[in-house]
Amino acid sequence: MTHQIAVIPGDGIGTEVISEGIKCLKTLSEIFKNLQFQFDYLPWGSEYHLRHGRMMPEGGLEILKSFDAIYLGAVGDPRIPDDITLHGLLLPIKFGFDLYVGLRPVTLFKGIESPLTHILQEEIDIVVIRENTEGEYSNVGGISGIGEGELAIQSGIFTRKGIERIITFAFQYAREKGRKKVTSVTKSNAQRYGMVLWDRIFKEVASRFPEIKTESKLIDAACMDVVRNPKGYDVIVASNLFADILSDLTASVTGGMGLAPGASFNPKDKTYPGFFDPVHGSAPDIAGKGLANPIAAILTAKLMLDYLGEKEAGDLLYQAAKQNLSEKKVRTMDLGGHSRTNEVGDDIVRILRSF
Numbered sequence: 001m002t003h004q005i006a007v008i009p010g011d012g013i014g015t016e017v018i019s020e021g022i023k024c025l026k027t028l029s030e031i032f033k034n035l036q037f038q039f040d041y042l043p044w045g046s047e048y049h050l051r052h053g054r055m056m057p058e059g060g061l062e063i064l065k066s067f068d069a070i071y072l073g074a075v076g077d078p079r080i081p082d083d084i085t086l087h088g089l090l091l092p093i094k095f096g097f098d099l100y101v102g103l104r105p106v107t108l109f110k111g112i113e114s115p116l117t118h119i120l121q122e123e124i125d126i127v128v129i130r131e132n133t134e135g136e137y138s139n140v141g142g143i144s145g146i147g148e149g150e151l152a153i154q155s156g157i158f159t160r161k162g163i164e165r166i167i168t169f170a171f172q173y174a175r176e177k178g179r180k181k182v183t184s185v186t187k188s189n190a191q192r193y194g195m196v197l198w199d200r201i202f203k204e205v206a207s208r209f210p211e212i213k214t215e216s217k218l219i220d221a222a223c224m225d226v227v228r229n230p231k232g233y234d235v236i237v238a239s240n241l242f243a244d245i246l247s248d249l250t251a252s253v254t255g256g257m258g259l260a261p262g263a264s265f266n267p268k269d270k271t272y273p274g275f276f277d278p279v280h281g282s283a284p285d286i287a288g289k290g291l292a293n294p295i296a297a298i299l300t301a302k303l304m305l306d307y308l309g310e311k312e313a314g315d316l317l318y319q320a321a322k323q324n325l326s327e328k329k330v331r332t333m334d335l336g337g338h339s340r341t342n343e344v345g346d347d348i349v350r351i352l353r354s355f
Contacts, residue, residue, distance in 0.1 A: 022071075068274075116253055248260075
């Protein structure tokens with residue numbers, strides 16, 4: 001089968017890490033003869049915005065509709081406000097295609113030391129599930145007035161449909177993967193409407209999965225506990241903002257953003273493509289220097305393979321990345337090594353071919 005992939009390298013280190021992910025995917029095509037890819041490169045992002053005043057063309061979503069998946073490196077440029085890059089590319093894709101599940105798994109791999117001194121290798125295995133299409137990132141509100149009278153109103157949108165489907169997915173995911181607990185994270189003591197509705201629906205959905213343990217945490221307590229006792233977390237489900245925060249925090253205790261993959265998709269409807277991008281940003285300070293860690297992008301490619309139904313290839317890629325990390329020979333500076341971005345990609349290709 002040939003999968004049509006829209007590749008958006010994007011900005012900064014995005015172009016470097018996405019190249020290594022594609023290198024691994026092409027190697028898998030050599031190993032699995034019935035697995036093929038058609039990569040179409042789209043030059044969208046900050047440079048496109050500087051030339052055209054937009055992050056992507058006006059008909060960008062129509063262009064993307066025909067693909068099976070979207071593979072993006074990173075977006076962000078110090079010359080453009082971050083809200084423009086976010087609302088100009090990432091959010092329109094997620095909202096426009098109703099990609100309501102944000103999947104962000106983190107693992108403390110063998111060969112990686114956590115900054116938490118009391119945690120041993122392979123003791124952390126957390127999946128953060130993010131509600132992707134409403135919540136605090138809904139573009140509802142505005143700014144009015146001038147000077148001392150300037151006023152900003154930012155509204156979050158929480159619907160029963162949106163809350164129920166993401167929480168249901170979290171429990172279904174836990175059941176299918178053999179996971180034991182789902183933790184819901186809100187701030188319902190202060191946010192009395194959307195978060196209170198979330199808490200109520202969480203209890204309703206949880207009652208349909210009696211074999212799975214449940215826990216409800218406030219975001220501040222959850223952040224503290226992720227540092228104090230990360231082993232106590234299994235599956236976390238949270239709103240757009242809180243899951244965004246927690247996915248960065250969980251990544252920081254398992255080796256950093258260079259190891260954190262990300263996926264956005266609609267598990268019920270594949271009319272539109274899934275969207276796959278590593279959690280890290282564009283890191284303009286190291287862009288173009290060959291210092292970026294490509295493993296997050298490579299693990300993101302693994303999530304894309306899973307979404308495309310290519311589980312065997314995805315599992316092989318995951319094992320190759322794990323072996324690279326456990327060998328502790330070829331790694332970038334963020335993991336204490338001296339290897340360049342392409343050398344890590346080459347090593348994972350070497351491992352793939354050795355299986």
